Amino acid sequence: MYKVIASRMIVPNVHVLTVEAPDVVRDMQPGQFVIIRAEEEGERIPLSVSDWDADRGTVTLVFLNIGSTTHRLARLEEGSGIPTVVGPLGNPAEIGLYGTVLCLAGCYGIGSLFPIARALKARGNRIITVLEARSSFLFYWEERFRQLSDKLVHITRDGTKGYKGHVGRLPEVIKALAEPVHRVIVNGCTFLLKRGSDATRPLGIPTTVSLNPIMIDGTGMCGVCRVSVGGVTRFACVHGPDFDGHQVDWPELLQRRKTYMAEEVVPLRTSRCEEHSLHAEETR
Amino acid sequence: MAEKKKPDLERREIPKQPPEVRRHNFFEVALGYTEELAVAEARRCIQCKKPQCVPSCPVEIDIPGFIAHIATGDFQEGVRVLKSRNCLPAVCGRVCPQEEQCEKTCALKKLGGTVAIGRLERFLADWEAARGAPEMPAIQGPTGKKVAVVGGGPAGLTVAGDLIQLGYAVTIYEALHRMGGVLVYGIPEFRLPKAIVNREVQYLQRLGVKLVTDFVVGKTRTIDSLLEEYDAIFVGSGAGLPWFMEIPGENLNGVYSANEYLTRLNLMKGYRFPEYHTPIKVHKRVAVVGGGNVAMDCARSALRLGAESRIVYRRSREELPARLEEVENAEEEGVIFEFLTLPIRYEGDASGWVRRMVCQRMRLGEPDASGRRSPIPIAGDETVFEVDAVVCAIGNSPNPLIGSTTPGLTLGKKGNIMADEATGSTSRAKIWAGGDVVTGAATVILAMGAGRKAARAMHEYLCGS
Ligand SMILES: Cc1cc2nc3c(=O)[nH]c(=O)nc-3n(C[C@H](O)[C@H](O)[C@H](O)COP(=O)(O)OP(=O)(O)OC[C@H]3O[C@@H](n4cnc5c(N)ncnc54)[C@H](O)[C@@H]3O)c2cc1C
Ligand SMILES: Cc1cc2nc3c(=O)[nH]c(=O)nc-3n(C[C@H](O)[C@H](O)[C@H](O)COP(=O)(O)OP(=O)(O)OC[C@H]3O[C@@H](n4cnc5c(N)ncnc54)[C@H](O)[C@@H]3O)c2cc1C
Ligand code: SF4
Ligand code: SF4
Numbered sequence A: 001m002y003k004v005i006a007s008r009m010i011v012p013n014v015h016v017l018t019v020e021a022p023d024v025v026r027d028m029q030p031g032q033f034v035i036i037r038a039e040e041e042g043e044r045i046p047l048s049v050s051d052w053d054a055d056r057g058t059v060t061l062v063f064l065n066i067g068s069t070t071h072r073l074a075r076l077e078e079g080s081g082i083p084t085v086v087g088p089l090g091n092p093a094e095i096g097l098y099g100t101v102l103c104l105a106g107c108y109g110i111g112s113l114f115p116i117a118r119a120l121k122a123r124g125n126r127i128i129t130v131l132e133a134r135s136s137f138l139f140y141w142e143e144r145f146r147q148l149s150d151k152l153v154h155i156t157r158d159g160t161k162g163y164k165g166h167v168g169r170l171p172e173v174i175k176a177l178a179e180p181v182h183r184v185i186v187n188g189c190t191f192l193l194k195r196g197s198d199a200t201r202p203l204g205i206p207t208t209v210s211l212n213p214i215m216i217d218g219t220g221m222c223g224v225c226r227v228s229v230g231g232v233t234r235f236a237c238v239h240g241p242d243f244d245g246h247q248v249d250w251p252e253l254l255q256r257r258k259t260y261m262a263e264e265v266v267p268l269r270t271s272r273c274e275e276h277s278l279h280a281e282e283t284r
Numbered sequence B: 001m002a003e004k005k006k007p008d009l010e011r012r013e014i015p016k017q018p019p020e021v022r023r024h025n026f027f028e029v030a031l032g033y034t035e036e037l038a039v040a041e042a043r044r045c046i047q048c049k050k051p052q053c054v055p056s057c058p059v060e061i062d063i064p065g066f067i068a069h070i071a072t073g074d075f076q077e078g079v080r081v082l083k084s085r086n087c088l089p090a091v092c093g094r095v096c097p098q099e100e101q102c103e104k105t106c107a108l109k110k111l112g113g114t115v116a117i118g119r120l121e122r123f124l125a126d127w128e129a130a131r132g133a134p135e136m137p138a139i140q141g142p143t144g145k146k147v148a149v150v151g152g153g154p155a156g157l158t159v160a161g162d163l164i165q166l167g168y169a170v171t172i173y174e175a176l177h178r179m180g181g182v183l184v185y186g187i188p189e190f191r192l193p194k195a196i197v198n199r200e201v202q203y204l205q206r207l208g209v210k211l212v213t214d215f216v217v218g219k220t221r222t223i224d225s226l227l228e229e230y231d232a233i234f235v236g237s238g239a240g241l242p243w244f245m246e247i248p249g250e251n252l253n254g255v256y257s258a259n260e261y262l263t264r265l266n267l268m269k270g271y272r273f274p275e276y277h278t279p280i281k282v283h284k285r286v287a288v289v290g291g292g293n294v295a296m297d298c299a300r301s302a303l304r305l306g307a308e309s310r311i312v313y314r315r316s317r318e319e320l321p322a323r324l325e326e327v328e329n330a331e332e333e334g335v336i337f338e339f340l341t342l343p344i345r346y347e348g349d350a351s352g353w354v355r356r357m358v359c360q361r362m363r364l365g366e367p368d369a370s371g372r373r374s375p376i377p378i379a380g381d382e383t384v385f386e387v388d389a390v391v392c393a394i395g396n397s398p399n400p401l402i403g404s405t406t407p408g409l410t411l412g413k414k415g416n417i418m419a420d421e422a423t424g425s426t427s428r429a430k431i432w433a434g435g436d437v438v439t440g441a442a443t444v445i446l447a448m449g450a451g452r453k454a455a456r457a458m459h460e461y462l463c464g465s
């Protein structure tokens, strides 16, 4: 069991979970992820690492509560435990000296982009952070980003903070900057990754996205995470998760993510008592 | 003078769930011999002076020895004979390709009455398990040396079991959340109940082996980092990287690797979704590409989930690499076989789901390197199957993770670790390897055999006499 050190909802539907997993954080690098299970009968789901403390042996995850597993994670209390935390998985993000890097994030990506932005800053890059959300009350970790960013920009769907609209306004944001952008890094939901890449393609700015296909093992064993990048099939868990956003076959990725759409709602509708009694039968 | 008895050639059938029942459930197909059947079958063995069955078993079990004890009803002694050579008899008795190994050279084969060695082995193992906790072996005094084992499959479990008895402190590191390797994530419940694997794993734990799950060597820690703590390492990480055919449409929804399909079902217990939370699709028409054990397991699983299930294989029935017994089981259960057929592309619907499998019909030509007659396309002869799922079971190779994170470890062309066949030693000192990671996808018993040899060599190195 991996002990839950802290768990709380930071903004509506987005949770921050800190778990003790000393082996996992020993060699952790920005851009890597872990696979966790919320309980014994649980599914394995990948979550990016948003922060960690190698001395204390803890890892911090930010997740959006959208389905059965994240729903269970959201209910975890301090001091409880989860059966699986495995990692660090995937390749570390490339932390080069690019010049000016624009970090674009939304939703859980605000959390997962943080260690990457921090490392890029420490490497000597200038950091422009662009955060996107439906409304201003959905932003979090603003102070952290303010400290490491040379400029912090917001885009909100309802216009309550910064630019009004969605990531389609990115070209305007870039045009308004006093400096050229040498690289864009995007973390967040698949739509943000795609739209961010669409926005930078005509501008010719190299764009790295952290892909989030369905995964099971996270070690290259099952192949469910395959994505087409530049016409070649890659396994996101071992060849990624970071890829060139201009090369990703987005329609295929969006479709593959929907594979289990119909089934995903079933556990949410299943009563827990039924489940417990069935399980009790098996373990007796 | 004793009259020479005519051998009894009537091989006792193993009771099975009837096909029309078992095709709807995931319970074990074969129910096992009763004591009476086992004794009757054991009595058929003519106790050859120079038994030809023994050298055909990769771990050289004293086959007439254990069978003789069954024949006299001394099962406990039979277990002892069996276990002195094979630490996973309940597994091997079920999944060994016996017709290719021990039973292939049985003296009664020519007469048409091969002794059911595997079934007898299974009988003894199950008899022991039914009596509760197994006898604990003697454990030698601590050597003070520590060994790490990478991978909790049959190879790794064997090394751990052998070395702990020789007085080493042994830790197994397993990437998944359960020990057992292919035995838990690949081979389905209806062929190998998971309770059997768990029992073997618990036995090792009771012997004092430390089991660490959720630990990916090469990621969580490298081999070299482990070597700072351990005196020697055995790598038994298997051949878990799935191959695809690289034909158009392979990334459509509904096209799975066998590993994904079986992992969802077995490791994650998807067949009990939503009680277990990992979803599995209920399909109507499933096509499984390939002809090995893996393909049979996928096709029979799909059938049990309620689909029309079809094996698409590019050679003919003769060349099927799967165990004969499983082919027959699959046929009885109603799996459809399309021989001499090779998929060339998949076509999907507007929402990206696979709908059609376009295949090329083949004929058999001259034998190829593998000794089997090679399939040759018949120009212009194509056929189409309507499908809503395809499972690609065409093979696996070793995962490159360990090779790529362990400098100085020599690898073969397919990413397999190069190791000495007799000892398992690799190009790096203190590192041994065995099982599928060395040979490519093979069998449980070969992986165990490799583990056993490596354990012996490691012992010699660590406590060299
Ligand atoms: C490398 C990687 C990093 C990720 N990092 C984060 C993160 O830091 N925070 C976060 O909130 N989310 C992250 N995700 C997405 C997260 O894994 C899914 O949201 C989660 O699996 C949903 O599980 P569920 O059971 O709660 O929802 P479900 O109801 O099962 O599914 C809801 C959605 O999640 C997707 N999904 C379902 N199962 C999986 C799975 N096993 N793997 C991936 N996607 C799945 C489905 O396509 C669906 O759109 C990441 C995904 C990947 C691949
Ligand atoms: C579906 C299927 C059916 C089969 N049917 C039969 C049959 O009927 N009869 C038969 O004899 N054989 C059968 N086989 C083959 C047999 O299962 C294998 O040959 C055997 O399991 C190999 O054992 P192994 O210990 O080398 O590897 P595996 O069983 O593959 O075990 C390797 C273990 O190492 C773990 N691992 C991998 N990388 C790492 C890492 N970096 N760090 C930590 N752990 C790691 C894996 O998760 C896995 O648990 C079948 C195989 C499959 C897939
Ligand atoms: S281990 Fe396998 S090959 Fe050896 S006797 Fe048993 S079933 Fe036959
Ligand atoms: S070869 Fe056949 S008959 Fe002879 S000892 Fe072995 S099992 Fe018995």
Ligand code: FES
Pocket: A214, A215, A216, A217, A218, A219, A220, A221, A222, A223, A224, A225, A226, A235, A236, A237, A238
């Ligand atoms: S998650 Fe299984 S191969 Fe990537």
